[in-house]
Amino acid sequence: MTPTIKKRLVYATFVTPAVLLFALIIMLPFARAIVFSFQDWDGISSDIKWIGWENYTAIFQDTAYLKSFGFTLKYVAVSTLLVNLIGFSLAIVLNMKLKTKNALRTVFFMPHVIGTLIIGFIWQFIISQAFPQIAEWTGLHIFEVNWLSYPGYAFWALIMVSVWYNAGYFMVIYIAALQGISNELLEAAEIDGVNRWQKMWHIVLPLVRNAFTICLFLAITSGFKVFDLNLALTKGGPFGSTESLALHIYQDAFANNNYTLASTKAILFFIVLGSITLIQVFVMKRKEVEA
Amino acid sequence: MRKSLSSFTVLALGAGLLAGCGQGDSKPSSNASETKPATGDKKIVLKLLQGKPEIADKTKQMLADYQAENPNVTIEPEITVDVQTRLKTLFAAGEAPDIFFVKGYTDMGLWRDRLVDLSDEPWMSKVLPTTLPGMTFDDKKYGFPISIEGYGFIYNKDLFAKAGIDKVPTTITELEQVNEKLKAAGIVSYSEAYKEWWTLGQHLLSLPFAYTPDPAGYAKQLNDGSAKIKDNPMIDGFFKVLDMTVKYGSGVESLGVSYDTEIANFATGKVAMIQQGVWALQPILKVNPDVNMGMFPIPLTDNAEDTRIPISVPNYYGVNKESKNVEEAKKFLNWIHENGQKYLVDSFQFVPAFSDLQATDQLGPLAADMNEYVKNDRIIPFAFFLWPAPGIQTQFVKPLQAYVGEQLNKEQALDEIQKIWTGAVKK
């Protein structure tokens, strides 16, 4: 055996299992989904027809799809912003020398260990059963209304739960980044008479930029794919105002028997999400280099 | 251990399949398995997929009894709220259940290629005539009707008495008067679960369609475009009733009320009425066994003669054509019918869909009130079974919810519904 062949063989041994699994579990089904997007099938009958680009032209007239796209974009924007802002703030505070900091880190991270489906059910229970009694005790109007009845409230209910669930996770990543900043640097800055905000803006933020790139990527992709929480908490209601793309596609495929149309919608979803994350990572990576 | 067991099962199933094919070819197959006690030794697993979580416990009890009588059979039930979704994934996964819930008319039409023709089953001659149109295609009959259901306004008799109401309303004006009287007595009329697609987008919206003289013909006209929903003479009545349930109920917040909250509010006497059907009996009694209640049909006009109760078979059991145990599945259905009085009627408290089963007082006040109308032939069908796609209700509910939430007016809501209908037909 020549050295190159042996080298290649070793390379193949290491890489092949991952590639095979990826091909079998992800590529093959995904390719089939692309094929489905050019076909017409209700998900039940044994009759599958080719219809070319018809599905692709049809989805642009599908108001419910466009509406759920709109909702998802809004949800991603708001949740990404809040989860990162709050996660970062928590990280800043819990990176200080507080007596309870370890216990608090544990507490804030705790919601993240529970599954999102169960979390949706938990909050559905709290909003529908516990809020009325809390309203009686506190007299606060905000607990009197049924949050799941109004599109505005239902939207914020989803955001609130998403922040409750995710903020601790992002906090931990930011704490990690903050711990990478040497104390000497910060102390030196303090001696130079730099104030707290300047310190934050000019020293801390540039140094945790890498963590921002990761956190934004995670928040955007998970926000776009929100499904379990949506299903268990609002079911997309009221009147479809909180229907996420993933839920919309799922229901179109299974409740409405539009299986192939739903595949098309999912392909477009993939293209949009791919473009957004590519741009995000690209832009932020460039900034990292500049900084 | 596990492995050897499963290969044994595979062998057994294979043998069962061969036997099944042989019988299938020689036509009069329905009783073949009963005359062959040899099947007694084979381990058989039947998978059952159905809705109706309300009777989950009792269904499991029935299956346990069947398995006790037939030790070689194991029935694995899955009782879910989304039968539609499950069926599709299970069929795609090659794990299709042997017996599953199918709804009448449109849904049955979509699934019938995958269903066994049950026309020659012994119980088929006993089904009530009203159950036949929903399951008959090309003279073949595909379903085992599990029950007859009806719905209307369920009301709390004590609260009605307290408000000085001595007679249930039979016209839309009388309904308004009842609501005013309740209001005067400080009683909230409704807590409608408009969070659920089926209360609003299916049962209530079905009424203006069901009240037309020929619902099936009307659905055809809507399909070919010769009729428009907004011209339906009953639509005004529908919106009047919808407005009342909101105005004398939780207002816009009805959109956040789920089925369980609605049931709890009614059972604990917080509200006087809910739009539900006979299936709500058990859930209500579970919360409060002492509710004094009844049910009346929902009027959409001012002519008391018009007012009728919607009744239909909510679900049929269908048998999967590709099942390896078609004969066992048929045998099981036959057994349910033979023991129908015990299980379907006494245990599930279903209003029977078979002429040889007796509705009893045990079925409770809702079924009793419903049966009064059935006896006098004052009935209309569940028109939503005639709608062009089985999942279309989940779309219809959105514009209606938007109407309740004051986002759309009546014309806009009707426009949206028409669009959804037309879109579904085009497919």
Place this chain on the structure above:
Amino acid sequence: MKERYSSGKLVLELFMVVLGLIVLVPLYLVFINAFKRYDEILTSAASFPQAFQFDNFATVWQEMRFPSVFGNSLVITVFSVLGILLFSSAAAYQLVRRPGKVSNVIFLAILSAMIIPFQTMMIPLLMVAKDFHMINNLPGIIIMYWGFGIPLALFLYHGFIKGVPVELEEAATIDGSNTFGVYFRILLPLLKPITVTIAILHTLWIWNDFLLPYVVLNSKAVQTIPLASYIYFGEYMNQWHLALAAMALAVVPIIVFFLFMQRYIIQGITAGAVKG
């Protein structure tokens, strides 16, 4: 060097403690209501229970067949995570150390899978899984988790290994180790921090995952905890006392795991995250 503990810090600390308590309120509500009778939940969901009903738990324990579904969840999670760690670290190792066109294409292709919405390929996946007999058995779903878990794990390992100096490996090679020896004896120990991170993230995901088990595990014998609880809610939707006991049971194991492991979890994510 001790930092001073000013009064400002005390206020901040108190504020954070209050915030921490608020974060715990939802879990508190689940647990107290899981002990109530049904009618008590309807009238006073936010109050402390008048009497503790352990019956709720006994019923749910039996109905959900808790020991069996717990065992399934455990087996699936453990074997899925082990496989993901092995296959992705091995692949990442060679992809980093043998750069080139092939490695790049493989890396980018696998990476792009991170943004595919699962719903897109749900039905086609079932069709593939059916052909390979991966439906309704534990090995089948474990293999699927290997496939779905590899992209993120590979991404994180790839980033980490790039930061590991190659000299150590070269030294070992000179000492006569072959590639496998280097991988197992030199590299894997060095990868420990990121391995802990990946193991934790994937454990949380797989333990809690709902949709994949929902579509590929149909028979009772193979159900997982989230699946059994979802089916249970479906059947008992208007019986909050049972539904809540089921939620509490579903949540307890993972919280206990977290509390035991929290030091490693928070440290692990901390160690792994920045490098990635």
